[in-house]
Amino acid sequence: MRVLMFGWEFPPHISGGLGTACYGLTKGMSHIPEMEVIFVVPKAWGDEDQSTLRLLSAENFPVRKKYVEMQGFLKEMTFLEIHSRIMPYMSPEEFAKIDKKTKSGTNIYFNTENIASFKFSGTYGPDLFQEIANYSLIARVIAEDESFDIIHAHDWLAYPAGIAAREASGKPLVIHVHATDFDRSGGSVNPGVYEIEKRGMELADKIIAVSNLTRRTIIEKYGIDPSKVVTVYNAVEPAAIKDDMVFRKQDYGKIVTFLGRITLQKGPEYFIEAANKVLKKSNDVHFVMAGSGDMFPRMIRHAASLGIADRFHFTGFLKSRDVTQMFLMSDVYVMPSVSEPFGISPLEAMQSSVPVIISHQSGVSEILRHAIKIDFWDIDAMADAIYGILHYDGLSEMFRKHGKTEVDSLKWEDSALHVKEVYEEVLSRL
Amino acid sequence: MMKTICLYFQVHQPFRLRRYRFFDIGTSEYYYDDYANESVMKKMALRCYLPANQLMLELIEKFGDRFKIAFSISGIALDQFELYTPEVLESFRKLAATGNVEFLAETHSHSLVSLADEEEFRAQATRHSHRIESLFGLKPKVFRNTELVYSDDIGATIGSLGFEGMLSEGARHILGWKSPNYLYQNALNPELRVLLRNTSLSDDIAFRFSRRSWDQWPLTAEKYVKWLKKTDNRDEIINLFVEYETFGDHHPADSGIFEFFRALPGEILKGKNFRFAVPSGIISDFKPAASIHVPYPASWADEEKDLSAWLGNDMQNEAFKKLYALRELVRKTSDVRILTDWHYLQVSDHFYYMSTKVFTEHEVHKHYNPYESPYDAFINYMNVLSDFTRRLKKLVGSTETKVLRLERIIKEKEEMILNLQRMVNQLQEAAPVIAGPVGVAEEEAAHAPAPVVQATGAAHSKTAASMGVSREAQPAVEKDSKKKAASGKQQEERKKPGKTAEDPGNSTGKASGSSGSKNQPA
Structure with missing residues (x-):
């Protein structure tokens, strides 16, 4: 079975959960015999090894085809890298902002040196929607060129590409919903994005949701037939803890960590409020908010206004190695997401034997047993759970024993097998 | 041979804690969820305790001495009957008055203290036994430990308290090849008899009765008595121990559990196969078949019949x-x-x-x-x-420091008394020797006792005052003063203010259990 997959980000450039999920799932699929993946990915980086580069299309599309042996993959991967400025987790507004910057100053998304030929029908679009349209144009060409049995598109930016490939090839389309705009926007949905999402869901032959929470959103907010939507939970890669990472704690006291984009969706302000409650009772505790996002400045002001800035720290964006190190330093990890379709990061924390507190409003809370679950708005419960883990030894001992075992049993191979069943069901209907 | 059926019911309702956050620590001293406790207890009274007691009463009236049952009611359940549903307690009293019902002793707090502290365990067993005696008029002869926790040591402790027997789970790892359907004796104290629960026949009623997926569903009295008859011919006793909440709660009324039980005694007493007896009756009627060895504590929980449900993580x-x-x-x-x-x-x-x-x-x-x-x-x-x-810690700490201070004062005053006494003696001895005019020394000697009395008097009043301030200080002071055994008069004086200080404490009595609860917002 050959799968044409429109995915996102691959190591070493992973900026968030979507890239992690694409990578993990593809890796899991490489363990299934007879399963081949052609991985199409928009790229704007310029620092890779160019030796494997091959121009694919005669129509001046900047597509690089690579055959790569990835570590941990059981077979060689076929990569199709499309030069595009689309990035995951981007709203049309944000894109417009960045777009302006790139035109005026250093172009971090666009590096002509690597591109042999580059010419679209128009110029670079002024907005994200144009960019998405361009991406789907390339998808159509690829679909005509390659041979495959089924198409799999991850998240809304890739739905149009999936649809285009479906139209060009007549092969069935499976879309994979990692988030909807209801999660990202906190309710104020962008109509353009909603339109693209809805169209993708309607035209898809099957929809994979990362949790029952997301599945319900798809059914209720997008009016999709429930029988068309299945839940396949994410998993987690075994932790890459290196020897030199073993962190020796200084006289820091305990550390409570929030790690994620500092946006409305992630509920950072609830974390600050809970921290304030805990700090009133305990001295030897520090809170860390790691990540960046549009609410970053507001959160700094918020912490300062509560007078807890001496024990509440901001790190800015952390790279993956620093993330692992941050987990090793932490005594508690909190994910107070307002709306989290899945949420892989608590699983990563649990791999480092860190106790986790997660919101009921997260998909991952549907599968985890050894986690404390609270409502994102219930700062009393959140503070209480933090205090409990910091003060009552039995808890951290429980998490060390059971949390790690539990998270180690969540394997991408199992998710991949589940996805394969979805493919088979779709293909059997043809 | 006629077999003896022993029906025993356990009555207990947990006393739930309220949601108590860490920021309540140090600000709120009330821990209980009054609403949940009261509403659950009232609900349980209506659906289980009252109708089940009524049923038992009717069965006793119908069969007279041929039908006997035993209960144990946890101290926690008794507290809550008193607080919320006194009518339930009254209905148990009615059952007790028939003379066909035996009440067993438990731990006062429905606790697992038998695994932690022998002295406290003894105290709790004794306290519960006294309470049962004062409520129902009969001193319990048989003990039933919380969750049927039993081991050789626990049994021996209970034996030493004067109980004749104790209940235990007929767990496979206890029994080995033995049958639960005999009377046994404790391995360390052969005077203590052990009654073992017939797990399978008890669980048929306690757990499986309303389970529709069970291949024996629905269970009827006739069918159940057929199973009772199938037990080995040489078996003497069949101990059916179930939670009383089986009636109407674990199995709702519409499952037919009440009808089943209404029919059961008649069915059992048909023919000459069975008779009913209470645990103490069995102990006097039967000789133990063997010793039962239980070096590690067992319970009646889950598949494992061990402590893992309470002390497993x-x-x-x-x-x-x-x-x-x-x-x-x-x-x-x-x-x-x-x-x-x-x-x-x-x-x-x-x-x-x-x-x-x-x-x-x-x-x-x-x-x-x-x-x-x-x-x-x-x-x-x-x-x-x-x-x-x-x-x-605050209470005991403050008591201890207070006691220390008082001890120091007493010591100082005692030394003063001794010194002055010595001076008086010296002066008295010296007086006849020293001739001449009545000196200053003599005058001092004559007046010396007076200030001494004053001084001790002051010390006493001070002691009393400081004890009056806090009634918490009283008990330790009292205990300590006995140990110190100062003069009888001193002790008298010290006790009095303590007693008066204790009274308000007694009058609030169950403060934190009842009236206190209403004052505290949950």
Whole structure:
């Protein structure tokens, strides 16, 4: 079975959960015999090894085809890298902002040196929607060129590409919903994005949701037939803890960590409020908010206004190695997401034997047993759970024993097998 | 041969804690969820206790001495009957009055103290026994430990308290090849008889009765008596021990459990195959078949019949250890509120809620569990325990420092008395020798006793005053003063203010259990 997959980000450039999920799932699929993946990915980086580069299309599309042996993959991967400025987790507004910057100053998304030929029908679009349209144009060409049995598109930016490939090839389309705009926007949905999402869901032959929470959103907010939507939970890669990472704690006291984009969706302000409650009772505790996002400045002001800035720290964006190190330093990890379709990061924390507190409003809370679950708005419960883990030894001992075992049993191979069943069901209907 | 059926019912309702956050520590001293406790108890009275007691009464009226049953009611359930549903207690009294019902003793706090502290265990067993005697008029002869926890040592302790017998689970790992259907004796104290629960026949009623997926569903009295008859010919006793909440709660009324039980005694008494007896009757009628060896404690829970439901994970062990680490401090106080909280914090259910078995044995463990997860249960309990520990330490600490200060004052005054006495003696001895005019020394000697009395008097009044300030100080002072055994008069004087200080404490009595509860917003 050959799968044409429109995915996102691959190591070493992973900026968030979507890239992690694409990578993990593809890796899991490489363990299934007879399963081949052609991985199409928009790229704007310029620092890779160019030796494997091959121009694919005669129509001046900047597509690089690579055959790569990835570590941990059981077979060689076929990569199709499309030069595009689309990035995951981007709203049309944000894109417009960045777009302006790139035109005026250093172009971090666009590096002509690597591109042999580059010419679209128009110029670079002024907005994200144009960019998405361009991406789907390339998808159509690829679909005509390659041979495959089924198409799999991850998240809304890739739905149009999936649809285009479906139209060009007549092969069935499976879309994979990692988030909807209801999660990202906190309710104020962008109509353009909603339109693209809805169209993708309607035209898809099957929809994979990362949790029952997301599945319900798809059914209720997008009016999709429930029988068309299945839940396949994410998993987690075994932790890459290196020897030199073993962190020796200084006289820091305990550390409570929030790690994620500092946006409305992630509920950072609830974390600050809970921290304030805990700090009133305990001295030897520090809170860390790691990540960046549009609410970053507001959160700094918020912490300062509560007078807890001496024990509440901001790190800015952390790279993956620093993330692992941050987990090793932490005594508690909190994910107070307002709306989290899945949420892989608590699983990563649990791999480092860190106790986790997660919101009921997260998909991952549907599968985890050894986690404390609270409502994102219930700062009393959140503070209480933090205090409990910091003060009552039995808890951290429980998490060390059971949390790690539990998270180690969540394997991408199992998710991949589940996805394969979805493919088979779709293909059997043809 | 005629076999003896022993029906025993356990009556217990947990006393639930309220949601107690860490920021309540040090600010709120009330720990209980009055609403939940009262509403559950009232609901249970209506659907289980009252109709079931009525049924038992009717059966006793119908069959007279041929029908006998036994109960044990946990101290926690008794507290709540008194608080919320006195009519239930009254209906148990009616049953007791028939003379066909035996009441067994338990631990006062429905606690697992038998695993932690022998002295406290003895005290709780004795206290519950007294309470049952005063409520129902008969001194219990047989003991039933919380959750049927039994081991050789526990049995021996109970034997030494004067009980004739004790109940235990007929767990396979206890019995080996033995049958539960005989009377046994404790391995360390052969005077103590052990009655073993027939697990399978008890669970048919307690767990399987309403389960539609059970291949024997629906269970009728006729069918059940057929099974009773199938037991080995040489078997003497069949012990059917079930939770009383089986009636109307574990199995709702519409499952037919009441009808089943209404028909059962008649069916059992048909022919000459069976008779009913209460545990103490069995103990006097039968000789033990053998000793039963239980070196490690067993219980009636789950498949394992061990302690893993209460003390199976790190959280449970920590909470249990931290709780019983306080017992020495608790012994130093007689503060009513502290002792009431100590009583309620020991209830085994608190530890049950922390069991991670809820993830695997969902059905039983979810029942009436007020917590979302074992973690939740643990954090809440530990918050409460932290506040309790803080209060206890403060109380005992302040008592101890006060006692130390008082001791020092007494010592100083005693030394003063001794010195002055010596001076008086010296002066008296010297007086006849020294001739001449009445000197200053003599005058001093004559007046010396007066200031001495004043001084001690001042010391006493000061002592009294400082004790009057805080009634918590009283017990330790009293105990200490006895040890010190100063002059009888001194002791008298010291006791009095203490007594008066104690009274307000007694009058609030169950303060934290009842009236106190209303004052405290949950």
